[in-house]
Amino acid sequence: MAVNSLFQGRLIAIGGNEDKADELIVLKRVVREIGKTEFKVGVITTASEDPEQRGKDYHRVFTALGASRIDIFNIRERVQANSRKSAQTIADLDLIFFTGGDQLRLTTLMGGTRIFDAIQKHLENGALIAGTSAGAAVFSDTMIYEGKSEDGLFKGSVLSTSGFGFVDKIIFDTHFMSRGRIGRLIQIVTSNPTCIGVGIGEDSGVILKGDGAAEVVGTGQVIIVDGCGIGVSNIMDIKPGEPIAVENVRIHSLVDGYGYNFKKRRFLTPLSLSIQEDL
């Protein structure tokens, strides 16, 4: 089982480059998940190298989508993330949105702080948290932060560290098809087949509930990399830099309306997803 019932809320992990100007399929769905006509959004721009611009971009798009209030959290130092006052505002938000950038900025600046604790508690209690690109990668417990796509199947080429861990044993990777990153997830899953890899395409997202049910939204694919059937692999016997052999990695490609049950490791068609939701 890759998901514990850790939270009452929902996570939406987006693969980056979601449409912000045209159809807004993914962001409209994010707003629909809030389930309110009046809603408050907190946008955390900490991952970004240009947080002012990124803050403006999302302020514009969430305004267009009907937000009644938008707070921008441009945390650049740990002392800000430890502000009691800021932390107290978190519980009041209907949506917390992490922008893209560098996931290591998020964990380094926010890990173990009051704001992080408030966000985690808010998720446990039923909040909606979304993130795109780095802002989605950080949801993982083991978080990939570096690794060239073409080297993904050479031991040690994928650098990972401890992520926010909103989910247990699920590894989110983003910009997935466009950057050919499947080798990175196969490497992680081979080294511990308990993990399930989730490779999210651009302008696509996966909506995950604490019970392990997930649904895909957007114009691209979400690739599931499941190692539960792995037989032989050489990864424990080879040195860093050597190529990885592995038998029987299971891959699913999910598109808008399809889903996945992370507890049962099961592919869900739109029909089976709707039935599951009824149960």
Next chain:
Amino acid sequence: MAVNSLFQGRLIAIGGNEDKADELIVLKRVVREIGKTEFKVGVITTASEDPEQRGKDYHRVFTALGASRIDIFNIRERVQANSRKSAQTIADLDLIFFTGGDQLRLTTLMGGTRIFDAIQKHLENGALIAGTSAGAAVFSDTMIYEGKSEDGLFKGSVLSTSGFGFVDKIIFDTHFMSRGRIGRLIQIVTSNPTCIGVGIGEDSGVILKGDGAAEVVGTGQVIIVDGCGIGVSNIMDIKPGEPIAVENVRIHSLVDGYGYNFKKRRFLTPLSLSIQEDL
């Protein structure tokens, strides 16, 4: 079953960029497969845009590896490929080597010609045929010749046509990890799960016998994409350009010394490969 016992010889499909100057792991193995100290090589440079240079490169390397004669076949027009005289020289070659370039040049210029027929017959009778990059892609019966990696899982993005068909229902793709091409093979295999996709990394190759047993050589990976377990897919229901959903594609990563049985669709460790060879 994806391989008929079509030939007595061996095929060596190389993923491109094989080392020609340093360790020569792949090309030394090609020469070892000939099994003779005196041997004649035919190099077919037809795929290349710079056939003279490519001919010189392989003349140099096969000379260094001990070839007693090297014929360069720089076929630029179908009339050359229909030359009775050239076709008669084929049966005398111990190794036929197809260089890289554009696989469509090979099929367009050589398909249905006397030289092609002679090569095919020579393979059936026990010859060794190797090819790199385009020169390996052409071995397929359904041959991929175009398709952006990042669009691999959008219907219709992968263009294929009839290849040389030295093997039945095996699709070779090359430069595989470096160009992130797995989506292309997943698309083909989803549209007909009888096919087995073989994604060959650079400086790596797969040695395939007519009985379906294959061994990997080189410094990278050979990825097998096996669709025999596919459950649901949407590919027959969506339009070109729409994203593909597919359940349960099986992936293996093979490295030097590992193998695969294309008849039994079975991953082979170095040990099981050696036992199989004894049988």
